[in-house]
Amino acid sequence: MGKIYCIMGKSSSGKDTIYKRLLKNTNDRFKTIVSYTTRPIRNGETEGIEYHFVTVPEFEHMNEKGRVIEYRCYHTIHGDWYYFTANDGQIDLSSGDYLLIMTPEGVLNLKKHFGDETVVPIYIEVETGLRLHRAVERERSQKEPKYAELCRRFLADEEDFSEDRLSELGNIRRYQNIDLDTCVLEITMDLKET
Secondary structure, eight states: OOOEEEEEESTTSSHHHHHHHHHHHTTTOEEEOOOEEOSOOOTTOOBTTTBEEOOHHHHHHHHHTTOEEEEEEEEETTEEEEEEEEOSSOOOGGGOEEEEEOOHHHHHHHHHHHOTTTEEEEEEEOOHHHHHHHHHHHHHTSSSOOHHHHHHHHHHHHHHTOHHHHHTTOSOEEEEOSSHHHHHHHHHHHHHTO
């Protein structure tokens, strides 16, 4: 039976880059699960790669049909943004392991759905000042930077990734992303042992 490895980290911790590098470094070991979101697509993102970008009514329809496994709603200054995992045929644990990006709340919901032993949380940590610098630089590169939303998200991460909340997830694998190459290598080596 396969496992679902969930990469978690506060905004601008490097989790998207680490996710892509892990997929490349593990020789097709992992299948991917493309999550869904109702937030606007960012510059450089591609539909079906980072996320499936849907409208709120599309999310609500999928939820009513029982196709939503787990979801989170963020009350942003631009309105509610939903992120969710759907039962859309992507997940077949009899065929191997999966790798995805998830929040602590999402990991808890996946554990409820698939079981504690099936879902493995991987937490990426970055010093707060460095993470804020990265966040501002990323937002500055957008066509229409949303700095207020960046600040809201940055502050919300303190609650979403509190040690109390993380402790609810059980055994978490933690990695410091001070140097991207070193971080990716450490995770890659650990994953090869599982």
